Amino acid sequence: xxxxxxxxxxxxxxxxxxxxxxxxxxxxxxxxxxxxxxxxxxxxxxxxxxxxxxxxxxxxxxxxxxxxxxxxxxxxxxxxxxxxxxxxxxxxxxxxxxxxxxxxxxxxxxxxxxxxxxxxxxxxxxxxxxxxxxxxxxxxxxxxxxxxxxxxxxxxxxxxxxxxxxxxxxxxxxxxxxxxxxxxxxxxxxxxxxxxxxxxxxxxxxxxxxxxxxxxxxxxxxxxxxxxxxxxxxxxxxxxxxxxxxxxxxxxxxxxxxxxxxxxxxxxxxxxxxxxxxxxxxxxxxxxxxxxxxxxxxxxxxxxxxxxxxxxxxxxxxxxx
Numbered sequence: 150x151x152x153x154x155x156x157x158x159x160x161x162x163x164x165x166x167x168x169x170x171x172x173x174x175x176x177x178x179x180x181x182x183x184x185x186x187x188x189x190x191x192x193x194x195x196x197x198x199x200x201x202x203x204x205x206x207x208x209x210x211x212x213x214x215x216x217x218x219x220x221x222x223x224x225x226x227x228x229x230x231x232x233x234x235x236x237x238x239x240x241x242x243x244x245x246x247x248x249x250x251x252x253x254x255x256x257x258x259x260x261x262x263x264x265x266x267x268x269x270x271x272x273x274x275x276x277x278x279x280x281x282x283x284x285x286x287x288x289x290x291x292x293x294x295x296x297x298x299x300x301x302x303x304x305x306x307x308x309x310x311x312x313x314x315x316x317x318x319x320x321x322x323x324x325x326x327x328x329x330x331x332x333x334x335x336x337x338x339x340x341x342x343x344x345x346x347x348x349x350x351x352x353x354x355x356x357x358x359x360x361x362x363x364x365x366x367x368x369x370x371x372x373x374x375x376x377x378x379x380x381x382x383x384x385x386x387x388x389x390x391x392x393x394x395x396x397x398x399x400x401x402x403x404x405x406x407x408x409x410x411x412x413x414x415x416x417x418x419x420x421x422x423x424x425x426x427x428x429x430x431x432x433x434x435x436x437x438x439x440x441x442x443x444x445x446x447x448x449x450x451x452x453x454x455x456x457x458x459x460x461x462x463x464x465x466x467x468x469x470x
Contacts, residue, residue, distance in 0.1 A: 153199075153200050153203060153205060156195070156196070156200075156205070157205060160192055163188075164189070164192075164208075164209070164212065167185050167189060167212070168212060170185075171212075171215060186213070187233065189209065189212065189213055190213055190233075190238075191233065191237065192209055193206070193209040193210060193213050194237060194238045194241055195241075196209050197210075197241075197245070197404070197408070198241045198242075198244070198245050198464075201245075201394070202394045202396070207396070207400070210404065234411075234415070235415070237463070238411065239411065239412065239415045240455075240459055240460040240463045240464075241460065241463065241464065242408055242411065242412055243378075243412070243456050243457075243460040244460035244461060244463070244464045246381060246384075246385050246408075246412075247457075247460070249381050249384040249385055249388065250377070250378065250381040250456070252381075252384060253334075253338060253377045253378070253380035253381040253384055254377050256335055256338045256339060256342070256380065257338045257339075257341070257342040257373070257376070257377050257380065258342070259339075259342070260338060260339040260340075260341070260342025260343045260345075260346065261342045261343070261345050261346040261349075262346065263339075263342070263343055263346060264278065264342060264343035264344065264345060264346020264347045264348075264349075264350065265346040265347075265349060265350050266346075267343070267346075267347070268346065268347045268350030268351070269350060274347060275347045275348075275350060275351050278343060278344055278347040279344065279347055279348060279351070284351065286299065287299065287351065291355055291357070295434070296352070296355075296357050296360060296361070297360070297361070297364045297365075297431075297434040298434075300364070300427065300431045300432045300434065301432045301434070305428045305429050305432070306428070308427070308428040309424050309425060309427075309428035309429065312423075312424035312427055312428060313420065313421055313424040316372065316375070316420035316421075316423060316424055317417060317420055319337075319341075319376065319379075320375060320376065320379040320413055320416050320417075320420060321379075321413060322337060323337040323338070323376060323379040323380055323382075323383055324379050324382040324383045324386070324409055324410070324412075324413040325383070326383045326387075327382065327383030327384060327385065327386030327387040327390075327406075327409060328386065328387075328390075329387070330387045330390050330391050331383055331384045331386075331387025331388065331391070332387070333383065334379075334380045334382075334383025334384055334387065335380070335383075335384075337376075337380065337383075338376070338377070338380040341373075341376055345373070348361075348365075349361065349362075360434075363438060363441045363442070363445075364431060364434050364441070365431070366445050367426050367427075367430055367431045367441060367444050367445060367448075368423045368424070368426040368427035368430070368431050369423075370445050370448035370449050370452065371419050371420075371422055371423035371426070371448050371451075371452065372420070372423040372427070374419070374448075374452040374456070375416045375419040375420050375423065378412060378413075378416055378419075378456060379412075379413055379416060381412065382408075382409035382410070382412040382413045383409065385405050385408055385409040385412065386402070386405045386406045386408075386409040387405075388405065389401045389402050389404060389405020389406065389408075389409075390402050390405070419452075426444070426448075430444065
């Protein structure tokens with residue numbers, strides 16, 4: 150891994166030159182500033198990952214903030230910057246906060262087990278969690294030998310738009326729960342996990358677990374994974390408040406909130422894809438098992454590949470520099 154002393158030696162002159170140009174506001178056009186800024190944000194992403202509590206990171210963070218509005222006040226984000234976000238910045242953030250991601254997953258998994266355990270020991274628990282109306286509708290569909298009919302009950306496009314808005318809303322609410330020192334994010338993870346556990350228990354009771362899993366996880370694989378990542382983003386912001394390290398608490402909060410927000414925004418395409426699958430694909434409840442498994446397997450591969458394995462691979466690559 151590139152040590153901080155060497156990192157400073159390789160880049161300090163360029164940073165000073167960039168700061169001089171920023172202070173004089175002459176001799177550099179907007180496009181050149183944009184190119185310099187892209188390189189600066191790459192340096193900042195590196196520093197936040199490998200030297201999170203150093204003065205170097207604080208300096209780069211301050212310099213980046215100063216120039217951001219100057220460049221992008223009336224200018225759209227550079228396309229290359231967007232590519233770097235997905236290719237470099239987000240994977241580094243997911244690697245940096247991999248332990249918080251594991252914690253988010255464990256909270257959700259424990260909540261699912263709580264939901265299952267509670268449903269098994271209390272016949273009224275499922276109705277309490279899922280609601281009388283939903284349970285009665287599902288039981289009626291089971292009697293009609295079409296237990297997943299709920300996914301066919303709405304016009305596909307209306308369903309897609311409604312689910313997309315709801316999924317994005319849930320992800321941002323889960324992230325913002327981190328403002329309550331991560332307790333809020335944990336609460337939303339628990340709430341959704343218990344609901345899933347109660348839902349699965351209802352179908353186990355009627356010997357329809359296989360059916361429910363093969364249908365619901367067509368969209369649920371992405372939806373649940375994204376919820377866990379949103380919980381991770383909330384934990385990131387909450388830990389920034391609780392554990393500021395060498396930063397001031399406000400400075401630490403700003404940095405962790407920025408990282409968490411970036412992670413949450415990165416989930417929007419995942420939620421849109423999940424909404425598309427739920428609205429246009431899940432409704433075909435009689436599709437062949439191999440096709441259902443192919444969609445679920447592809448979704449799981451995407452999630453593990455981008456959020457778990459690629460960040461590790463990307464870190465290994467840059468650590469050799």
